[in-house]
Amino acid sequence: MSEKVYCKYCGSSASSVSSLTQHSCSKNPEGKYHVPYEGSEKSKYECKYCGSSASSISSLTQHSCSKNPEGKYHVPL
Ligand SMILES: [Zn+2]
Ligand SMILES: [Zn+2]
Structure with a gap:
């Protein structure tokens, strides 16, 4: 079983935290690089600010969030 980050x-x-975090992220409001998601893999991801849900992190975070105080996009819980 291969786990992805x-x-x-x-x-x-990416296949590891170190390979994920060496690449820059266009949606990180606080820094330049990708930040690993620490929750477990789920069938649905909910935005921690507004409760919107999507089946993957990438589909959740491509939409803008009106309630995120720090950034523009939904952030998974
Ligand atoms: Zn990223
Ligand atoms: Zn949201």
């Missing part, structure tokens, strides 16, 4: 801001995936 996903960026919580854009949903990009």
Whole structure:
């Protein structure tokens, strides 16, 4: 079983945290690089600010969130 690491801001995936975080992220409001999502893999991801849900992190985070105080896009819970 291979586990993937996903960026919580854009949903990009990599095989390890170190390979994920060496690439820059266009949706990270606080920094330049991808930030690993720390939750477990789910069939649905909910935005922690507004409760919108999507079947993947990448589809959740490509939509803008009206309630995110720090950034523009939904952020998975
Ligand atoms: Zn990212
Ligand atoms: Zn949202």
